[in-house]
Amino acid sequence: MRTAADGVGIPCMLTIKTFIDTNMLVYSIDRHNPRKQRQARILLTQLERERTGVISTQVMQEFYVAAVKKLNVEPLNAKAMLEALTFFEIVIVDIGQIRNAIDCSILNRISFWDSLIIASAERSRCFRVWSEDFNHGQILRGVTIVNPFI
Numbered sequence: 001m002r003t004a005a006d007g008v009g010i011p012c013m014l015t016i017k018t019f020i021d022t023n024m025l026v027y028s029i030d031r032h033n034p035r036k037q038r039q040a041r042i043l044l045t046q047l048e049r050e051r052t053g054v055i056s057t058q059v060m061q062e063f064y065v066a067a068v069k070k071l072n073v074e075p076l077n078a079k080a081m082l083e084a085l086t087f088f089e090i091v092i093v094d095i096g097q098i099r100n101a102i103d104c105s106i107l108n109r110i111s112f113w114d115s116l117i118i119a120s121a122e123r124s125r126c127f128r129v130w131s132e133d134f135n136h137g138q139i140l141r142g143v144t145i146v147n148p149f150i
Contacts, residue, residue, distance in 0.1 A: 018047055019054045019121035019143070020088065021131030022062040027149075029081065030071060036149055043130065043148055048087055056091040056120040058113070091120045108140055118143055 027033065027040035047053030060082055067078040091097075097119045104115035114133055121129045121143045134145040 015052060016128075017052045017054050017089070017124060017126040019056075019117065019124065019126040019129040020044070020047065020059065021117055021129060021133060022059045022066065023132050024130050024148070025055075025059065025063045025085070026066045026071070029067060029073065039149060051087075053088040054091060054121070054124045054126055055085060055088045056117070057093050058116055058120065060085065060090070089124060091124050093120065097123060104141060110134075110140075 024040050024044065027036040028044055030037055044053065063085075064078050064082055067073040067081065068075050073081070093116065097116065100119040100122070101112055101116040104110070104118050105112045108115070110118075117129060117131065117133075118140045122141045126143055128144045128146045130146050130148050132147050132149060134140070134147075136145060136147040136150055138145040
């Protein structure tokens, strides 16, 4: 157990970071599903307050496209929403992550794009990924998948 510097035995608080998949961000603005919208907003607010949320450049790109194409958000409004997400830690996808995602995709027989989410979560040392796109409770590369809507 890690303890305070004075050796009194007080446990240090560990930061449990959470990687946010695109669907969480999309639900937060989707008026077609009020229950999921409310739940996504509560959870995202919690991560913002705790400063433990992580997204990637992939998630930002996917969010923009989904907001504009699926939810008919005006492009400049979607861009402003992306700016508002910069309080989260942002992982920039690079060639190393792409290689790791390819390996993860092959080994776990999941899509490359889902594997890139896992590779980004792993790189940023997230404990979990909040997503609907995987099996709840599944552990991939040391990251636990949590479907926050079940």
